[in-house]
Amino acid sequence: MNTMALVRPVVIADSRTPADGIRWLRLVAADGGDLPGWAPGAHLDLILPSGLVRQYSLCGSPTDRRSYEIAVLREPAGRGGSAEVHDDLHVGDEVRIAxxxxxxxxxxxxxxxxxxxxxxxxxxxxxxxxxxLRGRDWRLVYGGRTRASMAFRDELEAAHPDRVTILPQDEVGLIDLEAHVAPQPGALVYCCGPEPLLAAVEDHCGRRWAPGSLHVERFIAEAAGPPPSADAQTPFEVQLGLDGPVLTVPADKSILHTLLDADVDVLYSCEEGTCGSCETQVLAGEPDHRDTLLDQSSRDNGCMLICVSRCAGARLVLDVDPPDDLTHRAADSA
Known part of the structure; x- marks a missing residue:
């Protein structure tokens, strides 16, 4: 997967504030055409004008191929991405997504x-x-700091009053999982939210629910393990495409920064192996996976996160397009 090949321009077609501190955006293709299809649970990478890349879950309808919808929480203690979305993006502006x-x-x-x-x-x-659509039974347990901070609360309560339980923390405290997430035969639990909630739900379902019942998504991934020891940080080579130039990754530098130093256009955000923006397809060679995100299936299919992972051998061949000048320099030095 060449991540940059998936990048496309979109235009902000609409915006509103569905709750305190949250901005909703509707994005349409810059060329007016259809957008790639998606399934529930998907997210996109929003490439901001500053160059920052942030991941946001799609919250619209997968049947709508003309637009994407996202909602962004302003995080005062964040690294600037949410503030840029809230303060600097306007209806009619063009941004890029992957x-x-x-x-x-x-x-x-x-x-x-x-x-x-x-x-x-x-x-x-x-x-x-x-x-x-599937005709399945469902319930939503929705917690938040206050009612005013809970996006889409009014719509959910109005449309599904018998299936939606709203639990603002300032009114009822933390979610009582024993009362609201009791085991049900044949049911699955899907949970997304801040780390304390996920940890509590994981503990609860680990004790009360059948194995495999719980599925979670983290906005901030679990803390990574200890950094690799110095003797594990050995140099290796990366080749850009099957016939492309070869770069040496020094012991003290990541693949990502080696590519950036060579003016290779790659997508990245967290630089910690937790967000997935820099996911890259390996065409040959054995990766040394050091991320906390990819599952075994993704790794078996040749995916790696180049911000933290390295090479278990001498060379990796990556599905990455080299800039023209790098290709020419490599040819001239051959």
Missing amino acids: GPRNRFPLEDAASYVFVAGGIGITPLLSMIREAI
């Missing part, structure tokens, strides 16, 4: 219990629509 990609797919089940914390409601909205 994706969509899906690491949180909705599996089929007899019924569902959806548990949302704050902005974690966004991926669950399309899942609820899908559950309804």
Whole structure:
């Protein structure tokens, strides 16, 4: 997968504020055409004018091929991405996106219990629509700091008053999982939200639910393990495409920064192996995976995160397009 090949321009067609501190955007293709299809649980990479890249869950309808919908929480303690979305983007502006990609797919089940914390409601909205289309039973347990901070609360309560439980923390405290997420035969639990909620739901479902019942998505991935020891940081080579130039990755530098130093256009964000923006297809060679995101299936299919992972051998061949001048320089030096 050449991530940059998935990048496309879109235009902000509409915007509103569905809750305190949250901005909703509707994006349409800059050329007016259809956008790539997606399934519930998918997210896209929003490439901001500053160059920052942030991931946001799609919260519209997968049947709408003309637009994407996202909702962005302003995070005062963040690294600037959400502030840029809130303060600097306007209807009519053009931005770029990559994706969509899906690491949180909705599996089929007899019924569902959806548990949302704050902005974690966004991926669950399309899942609820899908559950309804499938004719499945479902319930939503939705917590937040205050009612005013809970996006789409009014719409959900109005449309599904008997299936939606709203639990603002300032009114009722933390979600009582024993009361609201009791085990149900044949049901699956889908949860998205802040880390304390996910940890509590994981503990609860680990004790009360059948193995495999819980599916979660983290906005901030679990903390990575200890950094690799110095003797594991050996140099190796990366080749850009099957016939492309070869670069040496020094012991003290990542693949990502080696590519950036060579003016290779690659997508990245967290630089910690947690967001997936820099996911790259390996055409040959054995990766040394050091991320906390990719599952075994993704790794078996040749995916790696080049911000933290390295090479288990002497060379990796990556599905990355080299800039023309780098190709010419490599040819001249041959």
